[in-house]
Amino acid sequence: MTETRKPLIAGNWKMNLNHLEAIALVQKLAFSLTREQLEAVETVVLPPFVDIRSVQTLVDGDKLVIGFGAQDLSAHPSGAYTGEIAGSMLAKLGCSYVAVGHSERRQYHEEGDELVAAKVRQALNNGISPILCVGEALDVREAGDHIAHSVSQLIAAVDGLTEEELAKVVVAYEPVWAIGTGRTASAEDAQEVIGALRQALGEKFGAVAERVRILYGGSVKSSNVAQIMAKPDIDGALVGGASLDAEEFAKIVRFPEHAGA
Numbered sequence: 001m002t003e004t005r006k007p008l009i010a011g012n013w014k015m016n017l018n019h020l021e022a023i024a025l026v027q028k029l030a031f032s033l034t035r036e037q038l039e040a041v042e043t044v045v046l047p048p049f050v051d052i053r054s055v056q057t058l059v060d061g062d063k064l065v066i067g068f069g070a071q072d073l074s075a076h077p078s079g080a081y082t083g084e085i086a087g088s089m090l091a092k093l094g095c096s097y098v099a100v101g102h103s104e105r106r107q108y109h110e111e112g113d114e115l116v117a118a119k120v121r122q123a124l125n126n127g128i129s130p131i132l133c134v135g136e137a138l139d140v141r142e143a144g145d146h147i148a149h150s151v152s153q154l155i156a157a158v159d160g161l162t163e164e165e166l167a168k169v170v171v172a173y174e175p176v177w178a179i180g181t182g183r184t185a186s187a188e189d190a191q192e193v194i195g196a197l198r199q200a201l202g203e204k205f206g207a208v209a210e211r212v213r214i215l216y217g218g219s220v221k222s223s224n225v226a227q228i229m230a231k232p233d234i235d236g237a238l239v240g241g242a243s244l245d246a247e248e249f250a251k252i253v254r255f256p257e258h259a260g261a
């Protein structure tokens, strides 16, 4: 974390919580966090598509300083793509962010680098910041190729963007072996890869790389977030399981207050 990039804590709910449960969670979150805390740390939820309209109504109605977005979007602008959701539809709902290239999409829906790049393009074309997820599986890490693998996923997805577009991208380093396993990467391991990601962006795009926020994701909890956030290149967290509990998620957002952690 550095003074120049605002910390971002985003909760990826995955396929959990219906729209009523979504309202309840966001309300609890709003009660648990002060305006100062929400202004110090940008706080975002990524609910399932069907919850977004309800979350939008609550956030707008109560003027909450909580952002929201989606977990995926179509690579196409509109048309005969049954079951898909266009970036323009998400923009109309007030989404500020959309996760792109999450390892669960790459793994279970066979999303490759080309498709991920097209989704990044669609997000930016609609004024939405993609949260671009990259990260290696266990076999890749054991082979010592985790940096090359993650850098390659990143560069493939941002190739061709302008500096101005890149500045709107949020990157999330999520090692697959740390997702939902309770096995968090050490803060040093996360910094190693995230530092390399920023360096690769710097080599390709120049100084704008210093403005790109790069998050860590994988078993982040209130008990480990402060150590992770203490690293210079880590600007926030993409939180899965722990974001489904309002009190725990609020504790994560309050990481600057975790004394001496």
Ligand SMILES: O=C(CO)COP(=O)(O)O
Pocket (backbone or CB within 6 Å): 012, 102, 174, 178, 179, 180, 181, 182, 217, 218, 219, 220, 238, 239, 240, 241, 242
């Ligand atoms: O995949 C993740 C967030 O996108 C991380 O999930 P967990 O926090 O449940 O490990």
